[in-house]
Amino acid sequence: NAGVTQTPKFQVLKTGQSMTLQCAQDMNHEYMSWYRQDPGMGLRLIHYSVGAGITDQGEVPNGYNVSRSTTEDFPLRLLSAAPSQTSVYFCASSFSARFTYEQYFGPGTRLTVT
Amino acid sequence: ILNVEQSPQSLHVQEGDSTNFTCSFPSSNFYALHWYRWETAKSPEALFVMTLNGDEKKKGRISATLNTKEGYSYLYIKGSQPEDSATYLCLMNYGGSQGNLIFGKGTKLSVKP
Numbered sequence: 001n002a003g004v005t006q007t008p009k010f011q012v013l014k015t016g017q018s019m020t021l022q023c024a025q026d027m028n029h030e031y032m033s034w035y036r037q038d039p040g041m042g043l044r045l046i047h048y049s050v051g052a053g054i055t056d057q058g059e060v061p062n063g064y065n066v067s068r069s070t071t072e073d074f075p076l077r078l079l080s081a082a083p084s085q086t087s088v089y090f091c092a093s094s095f096s097a098r099f100t101y102e103q104y105f106g107p108g109t110r111l112t113v114t
Numbered sequence: 115i116l117n118v119e120q121s122p123q124s125l126h127v128q129e130g131d132s133t134n135f136t137c138s139f140p141s142s143n144f145y146a147l148h149w150y151r152w153e154t155a156k157s158p159e160a161l162f163v164m165t166l167n168g169d170e171k172k173k174g175r176i177s178a179t180l181n182t183k184e185g186y187s188y189l190y191i192k193g194s195q196p197e198d199s200a201t202y203l204c205l206m207n208y209g210g211s212q213g214n215l216i217f218g219k220g221t222k223l224s225v226k227p
Binding site for chain 2: 031033035040041042043044045048050056057058059090097098099100101102103104105106107108
């Protein structure tokens with residue numbers, strides 16, 4: 001199993017550009033989520049999904065869109081990048097949406113918006 | 115606003131020392147608590163998932179306890195090794211809702227040989 005994969009590893013965008021961060025898991029996990037990690041702050045939940053076709057907002061959803069058309073994939077879209085979105089982004093998955101199961105994290109995407 | 119506090123922020127110990135750190139959380143609506151180990155340049159890896167008051171979990175030299183009534187969890191490392199150097203994160207889920215997740219800021223452990 002590859003686990004949770006993310007692409008790209010690094011990205012530089014200009015303000016106003018759009019892009020999609022890719023996330024995939026091959027463990028048939030029900031729950032997937034996106035976090036951002038900023039200096040001095042804990043990981044913060046952006047969006048999550050409890051199954052194909054079902055998504056919802058986390059703590060910091062503004063400026064991001066997600067979709068979940070398959071169990072495996074959970075892309076994160078930045079529609080119009082802003083410098084405040086400079087961060088490290090982590091995708092995670094879990095067997096179940098019940099939090100009695102651990103989360104598996106991808107390697108992260110470091111995004112810089114200039 | 116709910117908050118998860120971890121203390122200390124950082125810790126420096128010598129190889130062989132035993133150490134412990136704390137995750138404090140609001141006890142109301144507690145559902146589950148996770149501990150993760152996060153090495154530099156890697157991604158977080160799960161250590162423990164804890165749900166019941168009085169839970170104790172152990173993995174090798176690392177163990178954790180949970181007190182949901184007073185709102186804290188302890189992580190213990192016995193006989194620290196340089197490879198234990200990492201940031202240790204706790205994650206709380208409250209109310210059971212999938213969006214109600216709060217990470218602490220972590221405790222950064224450095225173990226000197």
